[in-house]
Amino acid sequence: MKALVAVKRVVDYNVKVRAKADGSDVELNNVKMAINPFCEIAVEEAVRLKEAGTVSEVVVVSVGEKSCQEQIRTALALGADRGIHVEVEGRPEPLEVAKLLKGVVDKEQPQLVILGKQSIDGDNNQTGQMLGALAGMGQGTFASEIKVDGDSLQVTREVDGGLQTLKLNLPAIVTTDLRLNEPRYASLPNIMKAKKKPLDVTSPADLGVEMSSHITQLGVAPPPERSAGIKVEDVAQLVDKLKNEAKVIS
Amino acid sequence: MTTLVIAEHDNTSLKPATLNAVAAAQAIGGDIDILVAGADCGAAAEAAAAVPGIGKVLAADNAAYANQLAENVSLLIADVASAYDNVVAPATTSGKNIMPRVAALMDVAQISDIISVDSPDTFKRPIYAGNVIATVQSSDAKKVITVRTTAFDAVAETGGTAAVEAVDAVHDAGLSSFISEEVAESDRPELTAASVVISGGRGMQNGDNFQLLEGIADKLGAAIGASRAAVDAGFVPNDYQVGQTGKIVAPDLYVAVGISGAIQHLAGMKDSKVIVAINKDEDAPIFQVADYGLVADLFTALPELEAAL
Ligand SMILES: Cc1cc2nc3c(=O)[nH]c(=O)nc-3n(C[C@H](O)[C@H](O)[C@H](O)COP(=O)(O)OP(=O)(O)OC[C@H]3O[C@@H](n4cnc5c(N)ncnc54)[C@H](O)[C@@H]3O)c2cc1C
Ligand SMILES: Nc1ncnc2c1ncn2[C@@H]1O[C@H](COP(=O)(O)O)[C@@H](O)[C@H]1O
Numbered sequence: 001m002k003a004l005v006a007v008k009r010v011v012d013y014n015v016k017v018r019a020k021a022d023g024s025d026v027e028l029n030n031v032k033m034a035i036n037p038f039c040e041i042a043v044e045e046a047v048r049l050k051e052a053g054t055v056s057e058v059v060v061v062s063v064g065e066k067s068c069q070e071q072i073r074t075a076l077a078l079g080a081d082r083g084i085h086v087e088v089e090g091r092p093e094p095l096e097v098a099k100l101l102k103g104v105v106d107k108e109q110p111q112l113v114i115l116g117k118q119s120i121d122g123d124n125n126q127t128g129q130m131l132g133a134l135a136g137m138g139q140g141t142f143a144s145e146i147k148v149d150g151d152s153l154q155v156t157r158e159v160d161g162g163l164q165t166l167k168l169n170l171p172a173i174v175t176t177d178l179r180l181n182e183p184r185y186a187s188l189p190n191i192m193k194a195k196k197k198p199l200d201v202t203s204p205a206d207l208g209v210e211m212s213s214h215i216t217q218l219g220v221a222p223p224p225e226r227s228a229g230i231k232v233e234d235v236a237q238l239v240d241k242l243k244n245e246a247k248v249i250s
Numbered sequence: 251m252t253t254l255v256i257a258e259h260d261n262t263s264l265k266p267a268t269l270n271a272v273a274a275a276q277a278i279g280g281d282i283d284i285l286v287a288g289a290d291c292g293a294a295a296e297a298a299a300a301v302p303g304i305g306k307v308l309a310a311d312n313a314a315y316a317n318q319l320a321e322n323v324s325l326l327i328a329d330v331a332s333a334y335d336n337v338v339a340p341a342t343t344s345g346k347n348i349m350p351r352v353a354a355l356m357d358v359a360q361i362s363d364i365i366s367v368d369s370p371d372t373f374k375r376p377i378y379a380g381n382v383i384a385t386v387q388s389s390d391a392k393k394v395i396t397v398r399t400t401a402f403d404a405v406a407e408t409g410g411t412a413a414v415e416a417v418d419a420v421h422d423a424g425l426s427s428f429i430s431e432e433v434a435e436s437d438r439p440e441l442t443a444a445s446v447v448i449s450g451g452r453g454m455q456n457g458d459n460f461q462l463l464e465g466i467a468d469k470l471g472a473a474i475g476a477s478r479a480a481v482d483a484g485f486v487p488n489d490y491q492v493g494q495t496g497k498i499v500a501p502d503l504y505v506a507v508g509i510s511g512a513i514q515h516l517a518g519m520k521d522s523k524v525i526v527a528i529n530k531d532e533d534a535p536i537f538q539v540a541d542y543g544l545v546a547d548l549f550t551a552l553p554e555l556e557a558a559l
Contacts, residue, residue, distance in 0.1 A: 011378070013514070016381055016513055017378040017381045017382060018381065018382070019382050026377075026378065026382050038495075093359055094350070094359070094360070095353065095354060095357075095358070095359050095360075098354060117495070118495055120378070120379065120494070120495075121377065121378055122377055123362065123363065123376065123377055123378070123379070123494065124360075124362050125346050125350070125362060126350035126353070126360050126362060127350075128350075129320065129346075129347065129348075129349075129350035129351045129354070130350045130351065130353065130354035130360075131354075132320070132321070132351055132354075133324060133350075133351040133352075133354035133355050134354050136423075136425075137425065138321050138423070138425030138426040139320055139321070139347075139351070139426075141320070141346070141347050142343060142346075142347070144488065154429065157343075158343070158488045158489070159343040159344070159489070160342050160343045160344070160442075160489060160497070161431075161433040161434070161489060162431070162432045162433040162434050162487060162488070162489050163431070163432040163487075163488070164317075164428075164430075164431050164432075165428075165429040165430045165431070166319070166426050166427065166428060166429060167426065167427045167428075167429050168425060168426045169424075169425050169426070172425075177488075177495075178478060178481075178482065178495065179481070179482065179488060213389075214358060214359035214388060214389055214390050215359050215361070215386050215387070215388055215389070216386065216387045216389070217384055217385070217386050218372065218385040218386065218387055219384075219385050220377075220382045220383065220384045220385070221382070221383050221385075222381075222382065222383070223376065223380055223381070223382070223383050223520075226520065226525075226539050226541075228538075229525070229537075229539075229540045229541035229542055229543060230541070230542060230543070231532075231537070231542075231543045231544070231545060232542050232543065232544050234544070234546075234554075235544065235546075235551055235554040235555050235558055236558060238526065238542055238544050238555070239555070239558045239559065241542050242503070242524070242526070242542070246503075246523075246524045246541065246542075248446070248502045248503040248523065248524050249446075249470060249503065249559070
């Protein structure tokens with residue numbers, strides 16, 4: 001069976017992003033970019049399923065400007081077989097991305113679609129679920145374990161109270177949580193090999209999707225600053241401060 | 251203007267997050283109804299009817315809605331929402347699971363995790379792990395919104411007398427089924443609703459050492475949380491994780507023990523009223539947000555703290 005994995009190019013998770021001085025947007029000049037960590041987990045899971053013989057082909061797709069081909073190459077170096085770049089300008093919204101991914105799903109007919117649970121730039125946590133609705137597929141979001149079982153999928157999900165296990169008909173959508181796996185590092189030979197793997201470029205028009213934005217970002221601002229605190233000498237002073245100064249314990 | 255709030259519940263009672271979502275709906279303004287979807291959820295619907303300021307409670311009581319399967323509940327919500335201007339749910343794992351499906355069915359954007367309402371179509375929400383707050387405006391006629399519960403003070407639980415109306419529509423997508431659940435039973439307050447939280451990180455070294463936090467939590471009536479590193483290492487279950495991609499907490503007192511203070515962790519706790527950090531590394535970034543920092547080995551500091559309380 002074929003697996004389709006959606007990967008997003010985002011600011012590296014180590015970067016502390018700041019608002020521009022004029023508050024128009026975040027400062028993204030000369031900032032290190034990377035594959036969204038949850039998408040890396042998604043690629044790893046698909047590649048492991050291929051290594052286990054469950055999946056026959058791993059296709060990765062990214063929606064964005066030309067630069068997101070770098071992240072597709074990274075995914076190919078991690079073991080995906082081929083890439084699809086849906087070229088769009090600017091920053092598409094989750095609903096637009098989900099519509100484009102639906103177009104790719106229609107063409108590729110994957111049995112399993114794996115996305116990250118959340119992109120660490122917009123912190124939306126939407127695209128996989130939206131794709132599920134548009135494609136009429138069941139969803140196993142925030143997955144910490146998946147098992148393919150004939151024509152169904154068993155997914156264990158990280159939920160507020162603990163863990164929940166669901167059974168989904170295939171084809172299905174999975175969105176990854178942190179405990180699903182620990183992604184491998186790409187080896188140098190695999191990075192070289194990835195350069196020769198096929199990467200097709202397509203467009204919203206090819207996929208029959210009309211782009212339309214629903215949200216306008218009016219501005220960005222830094223969060224409220226916390227005033228600097230103090231270092232206490234010892235436990236006794238800490239308890240005294242909490243009781244008598246902060247008054248948060250009695 | 252009318253807003254439909256999606257109740258978070260366990261069929262017998264409302265989860266506190268529902269009351270924060272109602273508060274956000276009030277900030278948007280207009281009339282508010284609550285939808286309770288579940289199986290044998292009559293008691294939860296009654297609880298929703300007791301929330302003050304509610305027009306009516308819609309109760310969709312059917313086996314198809316047991317376990318809040320997103321495929322089924324989203325069809326129901328999109329159906330019921332056709333009569334409303336806004337659909338609002340708490341940004342819990344359940345809300346996050348269901349609401350984007352609703353938005354896609356309605357062909358509108360979702361505005362995730364709002365922390366304030368500037369006007370009925372303009373909201374503030376954190377992005378980039380809370381390093382930046384964005385102001386966003388929606389051009390959709392109908393809005394689908396999830397609410398960061400810590401940013402809206404809960405409305406009262408009782409005092410209202412709304413009518414409960416049954417919704418007979420049954421939506422079963424037939425795509426998914428529930429198999430099992432592993433829910434830890436605990437006498438402690440829920441992490442996201444507790445007024446004191448004490449969290450352990452990688453510095454705790456193993457799961458057994460979390461007992462050092464238990465004794466203190468007992469004395470303070472606190473919930474116990476953790477960093478991602480502590481969860482990944484298997485010290486504690488996943489639902490303890492506080493942070494950008496875990497739970498967001500904002501208690502009166504947050505105590506971080508053996509946690510370095512990565513941005514992803516800070517994203518989940520830096521709106522706490524008072525922050526205490528116990529760390530043996532005086533340069534740990536957690537001290538930059540701590541009101542009271544104690545540079546100490548946690549294995550000596552924690553027993554001392556428990557004794558002093
Ligand atoms: C996509 C993504 C999402 C993430 N989401 C989250 C999230 O939601 N929540 C989260 O927490 N993290 C998250 N992280 C991980 C985050 O980046 C950090 O790796 C993590 O928070 C570190 O956990 P820690 O502070 O326990 O461990 P460390 O950074 O290893 O810090 C351990 C600390 O313990 C101290 N220590 C050690 N021994 C002692 C002792 N005996 N006494 C006192 N102090 C001691 C050390 O000085 C150190 O400061 C995420 C990362 C990524 C990439
Ligand atoms: N532009 C994009 N290209 C490819 N995949 C995306 C894109 N945006 C979001 N996704 C996928 O959807 C997941 C969740 O993203 P989000 O809904 O933005 O939090 C990501 O981890 C990706 O797997």
